[in-house]
Amino acid sequence: MPTITTQVAIIGAGPSGLLLGQLLSKQGISNIILERVTGEYVxxxxxxxxxxxxxxxxxxxxxxxxxxxxxxxxxxxxxIAVYGQRTHIDLKTLAGGKTVMCYGQTEITRDLMEARQQAGLQTYYQSSDVALCDVKSDKPYVTFQHQGESYRLECDYIAGCDGYHGVSRKTIPEDLRTEHERVYPFGWLGLLSDTPPVSEELIYSKSERGFALASRRSATRSRYYLQVPLSDKAEDWSDDAFWAELKKRLPADAAAKLVTGPSIEKSIAPLRSFVCEPMQYGNLFLVGDAAHIVPPTGAKGLNLAASDVATLCKILARVYRDHDKACIDQYSQIALRRVWHGERFSWWLSNMLHDFGDTAISDMDSKTFERFMNSELDYYLNHEEGRKVIANQYVGLPYEDLQ
Known part of the structure; x- marks a missing residue:
């Protein structure tokens, strides 16, 4: 079995794994990425x-x-539009000059892939039978299959960036990890189209027929979402049916401007809140979806993964630069603090904007719950203090420094 060595083994070549690899390389920290599927699939x-x-x-x-x-x-x-009434959340004013950027995750991933390839950094795509070994020791290693050959990858640290279904989280013994989960009784049907977006800014719309989101990728490419039952399948929705339903859920003035066209892609994503604690086990660190998943309502999924990457990079830089291994134990605590803020915001926004139908929430019946959520919306949208809370959460809380 051939043996290869690196300082940091990264499991997963999604945006978080690629970003981590690029940042580590900039600091002279060697890394190798293992990915289960092809780059084209990613x-x-x-x-x-x-x-x-x-x-x-x-x-x-x-x-x-x-x-x-x-x-x-x-x-x-x-x-945010509630039963047709639109409220503007002025991020720049309410959040002290902070803004967000609209740039597709696919494009970020493509940029990172190309940069890694140009830098000559090693990525093993289509790796199988990946196993993380001796992660509690000072000499962890990873075994995997690639192109019909078995490999042993020796390293100092392992970053598990391989998502919810990956091997990294499952490497932590079941009795040593606590998993918090809430599965929502609906999903998001998304449609991507080469049509001009209905608005310069995103519109989150709560209607009598359920939630809708008018999003965008560029001035010529749109991304729209509809709340649908989990029993629905994307193939059951024709393009015409999607556009007709979207028009009914958007505010009337926005619906009148909607430009429709053939879909490039349609898919349904279930909504889930999930957190694994701790995010660290020995010299294994969980990053992004391997440790936490948020409903897309708050736009926090990729951004929480990025804050994990930022924290882990600071720790590994200190380890290799200052030979300070004591800082390693800070990872899970720092990362989880921001994760829980993002989870709470996404849960809260999802609760307020979606139609839960006859589903009982906690100890409330659905009608009582709906009244509470409408009251929340009324306060937060019609008072500057409430809009500031939404704005500051939406632009993202500051990254935390190491102690």
């Missing part, structure tokens, strides 16, 4: 595109921000 995943400033800064720090800066759209705000 790029085929359609995901969100709202980036907090912290994420944008990390991409620039990694030296991969040129196309993002050129093609990405800075958004100063967004709208």
């Amino acid at each position: 790029l085929g995943r359609i995901r969100a595109g709202i980036l907090e400033q912290g994420f944008v800064d990390l991409v620039h720090e990694a030296g991969v921000g040129e196309r993002m800066q050129r093609e990405g759209e800075v958004h100063d705000g967004f709208e």
